[in-house]
Amino acid sequence: MTAASRGGAPGDGRYGEAYFRPEQAGEGERIDFGALAYDDITMERLREIGVGPGWRCLDVGAGTGTVSRRLLDEAGVASVLAVDRDVRFLVERSVPGLDVLEADITAPGFVSGRFRLVHARFVLMHLPERERLIAALAALVAPGGVLVLSDAVDLTSDRAPGTPYTAVMRAMWQGLGTAIGTDVTWVLSYPQLLRGAGLRAVGAEIHVPPLLPGSAISRFWADTWKRGRAAMLATGLVDDAAIDRAVRYLGSDDCAALSAGMLTVWGRKPEDGAK
Template sequence: MTTASPGDDVPDGGRYGETVFRPEQAGEGERIDFGALAYDDITLARLRALGVGPGWRCLDVGAGTGTVSRRLLDEAGVASVLAVDRDVRFLAERPVPGLDVREADITAPGSVPGRFHLVHARFVLMHLPEREHLIARLAGLVEPGGVLVLSDAVDLTTDRTPTTPYTAVMRAMWQGLRATIGTDISWVPSYPHLLRAAGLLPVAAEVHVPPLVPGSPISRFWADTWERSRAAMLATGLVDTRAVDEAIRYLASDACAALSAGMLTCWGHQPAGRR
């Protein structure tokens, strides 16, 4: 996944993929794929509903293991996909015709050449500083008549949500990741406004919340994510290691009664007359 650029906005704990969620750590590709299993069908359905298909040139930012990139080629029949990530080891493992891989930091000026009919980024911007500036930059990569599609996490847990092993650890995770690598989902509901401010018209958004069913991909994704961010959670003082272990067991049990963090997807069109 593409992460933040060096500079004053980078937290002391480093960037995504360094202190937490390191790609060289055993099983990290599998963790990413659990998330893909939970969300890819929703993502592909939305992209196809937006008209993505034959002849389209696509940019997939923070492409991870490349599941969306490959499905765009295999199922939507697009002409090409440029998959960009700061670390491309998972993308390079499974090359396919039409898929170009570029190791680059999307926050660096000029890191991606050209313009595209589709620019897509999922679970990327939530980990980055200077988000409004970056949204404007991504919008500038969209061909007139094309579309920018951004997806990130939203958490439906509120102050009135009953405290359970799940809610306690999820709250600690968001706080720990924000302190460690700068992850911030609080601004994600403002996507429609930010895309409109970037000159895209019309814009719209939707939210998908996958069910937390024992053994499901999303439940396994969260359990694995908590394991890998355990140190960041413990540093908050909100939970101890026993609480994390209890939450992982809770996810795998029939006693689990919780709402997963969801995925907000927002899209905006580059006006056809713009050059």
Template sequence: MEQFGGRYGEDVFRPEQAGEGERIDFGALAYDGITMARLRALGAGPGWRCLDVGAGTGTVSRRLLAEAGVTSVLAVDRDVRFLSERPLPGLDVLEADVTAPDFDPGRFRLVHARFVLMHLPGHDRLISRLAGLVEPGGVLVLSDAVDLTSGLPGSVTPGTPYTAVMRAMWQGLRDTIGTDVGWVPSYPHLLRTAGLLPVAAEIHVPPLQPGSPISRFWADTWQRSRAAMLATGLVDDTDVDAAVRYLDSEECAALSAGMLTVWGRKPGGTEPGGAGPGAGQEATDRTTGPVSSG
């Protein structure tokens, strides 16, 4: 296995760095609505015990309680300072490393992880482990980034300050902490291999607009990963500064990295309220595979 010297939260995106919580929240503003719509369509609600892996500032955990009305959420992160700032009834916080051999917090109706596994090695092993934390009849929901800067097969992606810097960012993060989004499209296969059935997926691709949460997220992310980006030799400071200005200009016409969400249900068990193991499948099947751009 290829080894990398750094880790997320240590070499880049350190939680103690001023403004890191706000950077995470900009991403949440861009993606939380899509995430919550999917979790509720899968049936998340009263009676559900949920595990939120790599919970960050806890926006999904709190919305599961406040909006979906789930019974409890265990929010897990390697650094829980943002999670501990705002206690909420039903929200339990655990400081832990999901890659640790002894990580086993119990069994849950929902296991959710967003923008987590792409930063970790051994993704096939981790997906199998997370699937093992799902109780019979429950669901595993994984979301990670899909890089669109290289274009879709057969397409032409125009060269812009944004695309040049995004390519350098992905390479810099890979070199520094092992981030790898290249295997994210294999999620459906990996969930099926882990014994989940049925498996389905959707992708959300937000447009970049001046002042939007996703544009502010990327600008802040570039500033915090600038050293790793410059080390690739693909860009210099002038390029990064130009890309930040581009994001905030009316000339910006591009798509953000996509968020691929994949989910699968563990066979057996019953839904809360006594429904059979297929409950919620109609909603899942109806929404398999849409592409959202707004």
């Protein structure tokens, strides 16, 4: 779960710079925990869409490249261009058919050409100008191709039962929003935004991985809180003891909570001449 761009307002920090720095020990492992929790769901959706042999694919914010490599190994696509702001993990795990591009996706013309699949997961939620970026990504889809976007949906509403986990998750979203501009409140607008970008046959689904002791998603959140602790403490909603209590809660049989959901939305570019 690494951003492919410099991030932005309202805070001065940027994803991958102020927090979740790729050079920080263990950051690749944290990203891989997220991949273990979500990759199977992502690949199932991509296969159902029809991604397969002959497809030229763009994977935006590719992180450690788990989806990119599975597209090549399992879906048998022709090629994948994996883009990220920092590509060290992609270079370390490169395979035949995987091309790597270090780029800021907020820059106009960050990549040339068109792709049958354009995919971005847990990227846009960290960036400003989201509507413009969705339109820009849609423009990279070849006629008949598909744009697939996934981002987090916060399930810790006011009606969610109070638990150590709920308190810390609320502090995390607020803290990262202030520090680096992360914002998941608009993610439910994805279907309309893809339709507004000219895509058709728009579909959406949500996956919520279970929070079980020792699970990949539980380990991901515990590690994310560790790395984002300063931003969370700055909110005043939690203290160190509360964060430590939530980590213990995640690792215990007492945990009874909902992880953030992953909303996946897809839409198809009409063939040339189609309406």
